[in-house]
Amino acid sequence: MRDETDLFPMSRAESPRVRWWIVxxxxxxxxxxxxxxxxxxxxxxxxxxxxxxxxxxAWTADNSQHLSDPYSFTHILHGFAFCGLLxxxxxxxxxxxxxxxxxxxEAAWEIIENTNFVIQxxxxxxxxxxxxxxxxxxSLGDIMTCALGFLIAWRLGLKWTLIxxxxxxxMLLIWIRDSLILNIVMLVYPLExxxxxxxxx
Numbered sequence: 001m002r003d004e005t006d007l008f009p010m011s012r013a014e015s016p017r018v019r020w021w022i023v024x025x026x027x028x029x030x031x032x033x034x035x036x037x038x039x040x041x042x043x044x045x046x047x048x049x050x051x052x053x054x055x056x057x058a059w060t061a062d063n064s065q066h067l068s069d070p071y072s073f074t075h076i077l078h079g080f081a082f083c084g085l086l087x088x089x090x091x092x093x094x095x096x097x098x099x100x101x102x103x104x105x106e107a108a109w110e111i112i113e114n115t116n117f118v119i120q121x122x123x124x125x126x127x128x129x130x131x132x133x134x135x136x137x138x139s140l141g142d143i144m145t146c147a148l149g150f151l152i153a154w155r156l157g158l159k160w161t162l163i164x165x166x167x168x169x170x171m172l173l174i175w176i177r178d179s180l181i182l183n184i185v186m187l188v189y190p191l192e193x194x195x196x197x198x199x200x201x
Contacts, residue, residue: 014094022096026103026147030140033107037136042114044136051137058176064134067141073168074180075142078106079149080161099150106146110139125190 038044045051046065055062058070082102090098112118114133122131134142153161172179177198186194 014096018094019096022100025100029100029104029107030143033110033143034136034140036111037114037134037139040111040114040116042133042136042139046135058178064131064138066135067137068145069138070172070176071178072142072145073172074183075106075145076149076152077165077168077180078109079146079151080153080165082106082146083150083153084158084161095154099147102150103143103147106143110134110142114139121187125186125195 046062048062048065052062052066053068055066055069057063063069064071079102082105083098086093086098086101090101093101119131119133152164156164169179169181173182182194185191
């Protein structure tokens with residue numbers, strides 16, 4: 001049973017027609033994102049010549065090149081954040097519409113993240129020295145994991161979402177010496193002590 005003060009409330013009923021329009025909108029967003037990323041020079045698939053649904057090593061050339069990798073968990077956390085922010089800022093808007101907005105926002109980030117300027121920033125400010133940008137399939141996977149995170153947060157409610165957020169952050173720090181919060185810090189205000197700690201993994 002959800003608490004009435006929950007920041008992720010169950011929305012009013014939405015018609016099947018609205019839900020179908022949101023599904024079609026999300027498909028259109030994914031297609032447009034793929035087109036734009038390819039236009040920016042991103043490869044469809046890994047240049048290695050094979051496709052993986054999952055790669056577990058964040059410090060190899062396979063990272064950000066296949067459908068999912070350890071950084072996919074940070075995109076789930078994006079979904080948590082979007083769920084909370086949109087529930088707070090647009091409480092009267094249905095959940096399906098808020099999901100569509102979250103997917104659009106994540107798609108916009110994927111496009112920005114894969115500009116030459118941001119790729120170079122990652123290479124200069126973080127431990128990702130050889131980072132060449134995401135493949136199109138990896139970016140699409142990131143967008144869908146964000147959507148998954150949104151739905152998980154919507155089902156769990158605020159308290160359990162916050163608990164899970166920090167558990168995932170802790171897991172990533174132990175596993176790959178990186179996390180969503182650390183990633184943001186290093187992009188905005190890189191610290192040499194963190195960079196050295198990550199590089200000596």
